[in-house]
Amino acid sequence: MDRARQQQSLLLFLICLALAFSLTAVVSSHWCEGTRRVVKPLCRDQPGGQHCIHFKQDNSSAGRMGNDSQAVLYIWELGDDKFIQRGFHVGLWQSCEESLNSEDEKCRSFQSVVPAEEQGVLWLSIGGEVLDIVLILASAILLGSRVSCRSLGFNWLRVDALVAIFMVLAGLLGMVAHMMYTTIFQITVNLGPEDWKPQTWDYGWSYCLAWGSFALCLAVSVTAMSRFTAAPLEFTEQQWAQNGSQPSQHSFPEPEASESIWKTGAAPHLAGHAFRNVSGHLPLDATGKVSIC
Numbered sequence: 001m002d003r004a005r006q007q008q009s010l011l012l013f014l015i016c017l018a019l020a021f022s023l024t025a026v027v028s029s030h031w032c033e034g035t036r037r038v039v040k041p042l043c044r045d046q047p048g049g050q051h052c053i054h055f056k057q058d059n060s061s062a063g064r065m066g067n068d069s070q071a072v073l074y075i076w077e078l079g080d081d082k083f084i085q086r087g088f089h090v091g092l093w094q095s096c097e098e099s100l101n102s103e104d105e106k107c108r109s110f111q112s113v114v115p116a117e118e119q120g121v122l123w124l125s126i127g128g129e130v131l132d133i134v135l136i137l138a139s140a141i142l143l144g145s146r147v148s149c150r151s152l153g154f155n156w157l158r159v160d161a162l163v164a165i166f167m168v169l170a171g172l173l174g175m176v177a178h179m180m181y182t183t184i185f186q187i188t189v190n191l192g193p194e195d196w197k198p199q200t201w202d203y204g205w206s207y208c209l210a211w212g213s214f215a216l217c218l219a220v221s222v223t224a225m226s227r228f229t230a231a232p233l234e235f236t237e238q239q240w241a242q243n244g245s246q247p248s249q250h251s252f253p254e255p256e257a258s259e260s261i262w263k264t265g266a267a268p269h270l271a272g273h274a275f276r277n278v279s280g281h282l283p284l285d286a287t288g289k290v291s292i293c
Contacts, residue, residue, distance in 0.1 A: 005147065007227070011220055012143045015167070018216035019136045022174065025210040026129050029091030029107075032185055034201025036086050036097065089204060090185065092126055095196065113196045114188050122184050128177030129210075135170035136217065139163045143224075157228055164224035171217030178210050 025031070088097040096107040114122050139162075146159045189197060 007223075008143065008147045011163075011223060012140065012147055014216050014220050015136060015140045015143060015163075018167075018170075018213045018220070019133065019140060021209045021213035021216070022129070022133050022136060025206045025213065026092060026133065028206040028209075029094050029096055030089045030204035030206040031091050031181065031210075032201050032207065033087070033089045033204040034198040036088055036197070037199045038084060038086055085199070088198060091206060092129065092181065113192045114184060115191050118184055118187055121180055125177045125180040125184065128173045128180065132170045132174040132177065132213075132217075135166045135173070136213075139166040139170070139220070142166075160224050160228040164221045164228060167217045167221035167224065171214050171221065174210065174214045174217065178207070178214070 086098045088095065090096075090110055093110060094107045095110045095113060096105040099106055111119065111122060142159050143163050189201065
């Protein structure tokens, strides 16, 4: 019984871990990470800045013409020197990008950069993630009630079956939702707005947590189903062991009673009945008479 309780506690811990992974992945914005190539701004307000384009303004011709808008700008950065790599990360809900001159991030809704024809697929992916969390939470409640309550009048094997079904459904829904989000992100990289498209990108830690939750869901489902199928077999083996350890129900005469039977002459008749029951006929000697001894 203690071993079964330990196994149930371990399963409950794995379910809670899968729930924590799924919640963290859904609310975070690090499903995909990468860099964007953007043009440096002009160093008008920051002459000594490192992340801006240095220039020299020639106002001689503009002064003669009386129009400052005609000033000539001499820019020294050429080619790749005019660009800078800015990090970004994207989640289910928003996309954030590093600022040039501060540690703050500029965030906007990820839905605003997804193409209009793919908006429905994005919401399906979010719905799958939410259903995944609901099923994992239901499994945690069911298994937690089994661990904390030991009522003998309830069929707890059904709880194991429900936990196995809920967890395998949660894992499959999560897998489909992850793949849908991956497809949406790749389409957005190709067809999204130019001011958002990344130059390089890869999957982030939130994406790894989501797939970790999927693996835990399948592991818990397989373990719970094996417990459900093994419990009746264990119960049957226990019943056989109890029946085999009990004394036989047949009554045998005591030794003193057996001696009295042989003295009274009743033993030959009992032996004859025994032989009759075993072989179906009495043994005969060479003369054809019944042989008892």
